[in-house]
Amino acid sequence: MPDDLSIVVVTYDAMPWIQQCLESVRGHQVIVVDHGSTDGTVELVRERYPEVRLIEQENRGMGGGNNAGMRVAQGRYTLLLNSDAWAVDGALHLLAVYLDAHPAVAVAGPRLANPDGSLQRSVRGFPTLWRLATEYFFLRKLAPRSRALNAFYGGGFRHDETGEVESLHGAALMVRREAADAVGLFDEAFFMFSEETDWIYRFRQAGWSAAFVAEAEVVHVGGASHGGRLYVENLRGILRFFAKHRGLREAERARRLLLAALRLRSALFRGDRGRRYRDGVRFLASGDARSLIS
Numbered sequence: 001m002p003d004d005l006s007i008v009v010v011t012y013d014a015m016p017w018i019q020q021c022l023e024s025v026r027g028h029q030v031i032v033v034d035h036g037s038t039d040g041t042v043e044l045v046r047e048r049y050p051e052v053r054l055i056e057q058e059n060r061g062m063g064g065g066n067n068a069g070m071r072v073a074q075g076r077y078t079l080l081l082n083s084d085a086w087a088v089d090g091a092l093h094l095l096a097v098y099l100d101a102h103p104a105v106a107v108a109g110p111r112l113a114n115p116d117g118s119l120q121r122s123v124r125g126f127p128t129l130w131r132l133a134t135e136y137f138f139l140r141k142l143a144p145r146s147r148a149l150n151a152f153y154g155g156g157f158r159h160d161e162t163g164e165v166e167s168l169h170g171a172a173l174m175v176r177r178e179a180a181d182a183v184g185l186f187d188e189a190f191f192m193f194s195e196e197t198d199w200i201y202r203f204r205q206a207g208w209s210a211a212f213v214a215e216a217e218v219v220h221v222g223g224a225s226h227g228g229r230l231y232v233e234n235l236r237g238i239l240r241f242f243a244k245h246r247g248l249r250e251a252e253r254a255r256r257l258l259l260a261a262l263r264l265r266s267a268l269f270r271g272d273r274g275r276r277y278r279d280g281v282r283f284l285a286s287g288d289a290r291s292l293i294s
Contacts, residue, residue: 006078008069013039014083022049024086031069035059063186063195082171084221094216095174106179106208109168110216122169123154123212127241136261162214170196172218179208194237231276232283240293251289259284
């Protein structure tokens with residue numbers, strides 16, 4: 001399998017998790033794309049992993065970093081792995097075997113686990129106005145395992161069964177080169193957040209599918225490189241997805257819905273969480289959808 005699989009890891013101040021990440025994928029072609037780390041990440045990669053191809057470039061976001069790695073990847077399959085994630089024994093083999101057996105699947109994702117071993121729900125649904133409302137107005141709390149009220153976060157999907165899904169969280173995705181060549185790489189207009197949603201949506205529009213492979217496991221810390229500081233970028237990514245795939249009118253409806261929801265949340269919450277919501281309100285109130293994504 002080494003000749004069939006490449007690994008791309010995008011880094012930005014990736015300590016302390018990058019070593020565990022790279023140890024878990026040794027034996028394959030590994031490409032690290034660094035976006036200006038100043039915490040010793042680059043030095044560690046050079047000193048301890050001389051076999052890794054290191055690309056240093058300006059910060060182009062997750063999509064831009066993954067694209068740079070995929071352009072030099074040689075495998076039939078490429079695993080896009082977050083720098084704060086690591087593969088559990090056998091995970092890479094299981095994902096590759098699944099893709100071998102299902103030629104219509106463009107991208108496969110493993111079961112994600114938190115460092116304490118608990119499940120990290122990774123199956124997603126594509127954004128719609130109703131799904132935004134169920135998330136941002138807390139409606140999903142009424143029935144978190146219901147597809148009707150929580151399709152945005154894969155409500156109703158048990159995460160213990162392998163099969164086709166609508167979309168996936170991008171912490172660990174194994175992608176078929178043939179499909180990426182046919183559809184194109186990430187849209188770099190998505191700096192961070194929603195870039196994998198857009199990509200998987202494009203795969204599905206072109207007739208490919210996405211799958212969740214429950215037997216394969218990857219541990220994911222989550223938020224380690226950005227520390228939850230990019231809330232506004234998350235909102236911008238949602239608006240960009242709507243504008244690209246549903247039209248500007250629908251994107252403007254999404255902006256108004258999100259603005260109303262975050263005004264409510266900012267009134268209910270204090271501390272860091274409340275500040276995040278107030279940042280979101282200021283962003284969403286500063287222009288229409290077209291101007292916010294331009």
